Amino acid sequence: MRQGAARGALELGALGVVFGDIGTSPLYTVQTVFSPSDPHRVHVSSGNVYGVISLIFWAVTIVVTITYVLLVMHADNDGEGGIMALITLIRRRSMPSKRRTALILAALGIFGASLFFGDSMITPAISVLSAIEGVQVAAPSVATIVLPLTAAVLIGLFVLQRLGTGAVGRMFGPVMVLWFSVIAACGIHGIAGNPSILKALSPTYAGAFLFGHFGTAFFSLAAVVLAVTGAEALYADMGHFGRGPITRSWLFLVFPAVILNYLGQGALVLADPVHAISNPFYLLVPAWGRIPMVFLATAATVIASQAVISGAFSLTQQAAQIGYLPRLRIDHTSEERAGQIYVPWINWALCVAVLALVFTFRTSTALAYAYGVAVTGTITITTLLFFYIARQQWRWSLWRVIPIAALLLTVDGLFFAANLTKLPHGAWLPLAIGIVVFIVLTTWQKGRQMVTLQRARDEGSLREFIDELHGRKPPLLRVPGTSIFLNRGKETAPLAMRANVEHNEVLHDHVIILAITTLPVPHVADADRLEIDDLGYKEDRIYHVTARFGYADIPNVPSLLPLVSAAGKEHALSGGKISYFLSTIEIRRGNTPGMSRWRKRLFVATARLTADAAEYFQLPRESTVIMGARIEL
Missing domain, CATH: 1.20.1740 (Amino acid/polyamine transporter I)
Structure with missing residues (x-):
């Protein structure tokens, strides 16, 4: 019934x-x-x-x-x-x-x-x-x-x-x-x-x-x-x-x-x-x-x-x-x-x-x-x-x-x-609308690929960065709490983390480098959500976490914390205050080859529509630090 x-x-x-x-x-x-x-x-x-x-x-x-x-x-x-x-x-x-x-x-x-x-x-x-x-x-x-x-x-x-x-x-x-x-x-x-x-x-x-x-x-x-x-x-x-x-x-x-x-x-x-x-x-x-x-x-x-x-x-x-x-x-x-x-x-x-x-x-x-x-x-x-x-x-x-x-x-x-x-x-109208939207979609995809390549060069290798931190003499100062650095993947170091080390010469007791991956499926089960890696130095208390979302899921970062704890890393979240760090990119039109000038203008204009990353990932404002950089196309 x-x-x-x-x-x-x-x-x-x-x-x-x-x-x-x-x-x-x-x-x-x-x-x-x-x-x-x-x-x-x-x-x-x-x-x-x-x-x-x-x-x-x-x-x-x-x-x-x-x-x-x-x-x-x-x-x-x-x-x-x-x-x-x-x-x-x-x-x-x-x-x-x-x-x-x-x-x-x-x-x-x-x-x-x-x-x-x-x-x-x-x-x-x-x-x-x-x-x-x-x-x-x-x-x-x-x-x-x-x-x-x-x-x-x-x-x-x-x-x-x-x-x-x-x-x-x-x-x-x-x-x-x-x-x-x-x-x-x-x-x-x-x-x-x-x-x-x-x-x-x-x-x-x-x-x-x-x-x-x-x-x-x-x-x-x-x-x-x-x-x-x-x-x-x-x-x-x-x-x-x-x-x-x-x-x-x-x-x-x-x-x-x-x-x-x-x-x-x-x-x-x-x-x-x-x-x-x-x-x-x-x-x-x-x-x-x-x-x-x-x-x-x-x-x-x-x-x-x-x-x-x-x-x-x-x-x-x-x-x-x-x-x-x-x-x-x-x-x-x-x-x-x-x-x-x-x-x-x-x-x-x-x-x-x-x-x-x-x-x-x-x-x-x-x-x-x-x-x-x-x-x-x-x-x-x-x-x-x-x-x-x-x-x-x-x-x-x-x-x-x-x-x-x-x-x-x-x-x-x-x-x-x-x-x-x-x-x-x-009938030309919906066809014209479709063509315009198609140009916007493909221009954004192409421009995003170009930005990603340049950003990868600026960020440098994550493995090399962690090796440098591990071998640093004297060791970097660690302060109480947990910092979560949002990153694009596992290959490069977060710009915000690199800037924090170079300018402030300090890191939190526990560090989570978090990469959000959107899979070509609508939903991902919680059991398959996370992949955690200690990056080879467990004693450094620096972890890389890959969080998988489907394209119909809500990318809510704070909701991942219970899953991190359940995965055996509860000590990383029990040390007091949790701070989130974001790297934001200002995109300017330059002379980089690979895209015509009018499409670069369209890409930069479209980029201005981008929602605030803290809001998109539902980060608490009072605990979020934003650091910026500039990339020219």
Whole structure:
């Protein structure tokens, strides 16, 4: 009984977080396909309606159910999903002979992750705007409040991010259960009025439309793909809820509900082609229920937006921990759930970008033109990386990989190509955002490598430094207490420790040189957390400790002290006051070869966003000493 309740709670939570984006796609997908303002609109006719609804059904089936639920979600990184999981799987398990290919695919994956930032800007804008546009259907006289009301809802959403989603999160699941139940009921009502729409479930209608009217159908794919926006969330949130709950929620509630609603909208357009295309989602709702539906849709789209914003926070944290971004200030908004984080800089950058999108594009239909490129790009890259893993790591045979990969990548490629036709109409925006983010990520990684090399030269060998200390005559003065010097690794000496010895000629009774290592796995168990080395001179009471964290772990240094004691070094922490020492680096642009001048400027500018190291590692301010140095690139 208890196990069933826990499983039900996970499925309810998955409904509230995972399916918000894809579950609100019926708000704008069919409307966008037939929109008169679309330069490549599909004209309403019986054959076109059947073809479009059939394409939507098979797009959702192939991309979401087959690609993600049945295939990609099996490629988990210790239970974690998302494109970052695929990147780390490729980097961690690639054979030496395939190293170059693995690096190229990892770079492609980073570009896919970069496109997600474009998605995280457009999703809140189009979702909330499309929901509030229902006011125009229910009460046309107050249509002028749509943009101000949308802006107010979005600002409120971003303001509330700092409070976390703990209390609100418990409401997400029930709201989405109500949402899916209502849109399914509306769909059934529409189907009952014109049951012939059920013929669209046959792939012959999708095939006839695609191949019989390829010019029209190809351009329609740019709007049809809106039905699968949010597919990446199924995979990205797998670590929070597990494959089973997400799969069951999709197959038994979400998939049937959205398909019933699409069929109902198709039936309505068949019955009233002139009037219904203005907003088939809201016109499918009985007149008495449209105002309540506006409120329910707004709640559902806020939830969808919350999921994408939280995903941007998580992606930022993971990118920083594997070396593609500087450490940003991260607030943990829940004591119970480490994954609930708030990144202020990202939050307000997204807020400005989302509001700019709303007031620039002004309608959800116009925003839809810009929406598909980021989504289809990420899906295509995810599919490609999955089949590389399936072939190289799982040893799938070629006869198994080639036909499945060819089918799925052809579908993904058609969607991506169709969305490229929208470049002059706004699709350039998420692509440009993705390119800019990709340049920032790769520039930071390259610049960080250059800084690391120069810093290693300045720090010198740790072994040689310890040998010098051991052989020093007279011995260095030791004072009561324990000092913890944070360092980058085990090869070089901490700059702060070297400066302390050279200028103050003193060390504490016990010294711990602590290196934080982020592994390409989401979590590391406490039993595997530490590696302790006395550096060959046990009597010197100087220890090197390597602390391993996963990219989804919180790098809390004080929390390591009980683990150090448990590892047999309790005497090192029982001598009184504990002091933490940090080495900070000021980076200046110089003439070091290896990076163009404009990328050096970008690297230095990005470095200014770096969060305070003491705050990042959660060091107590009153016990932390910071020493600085300068490096020129």
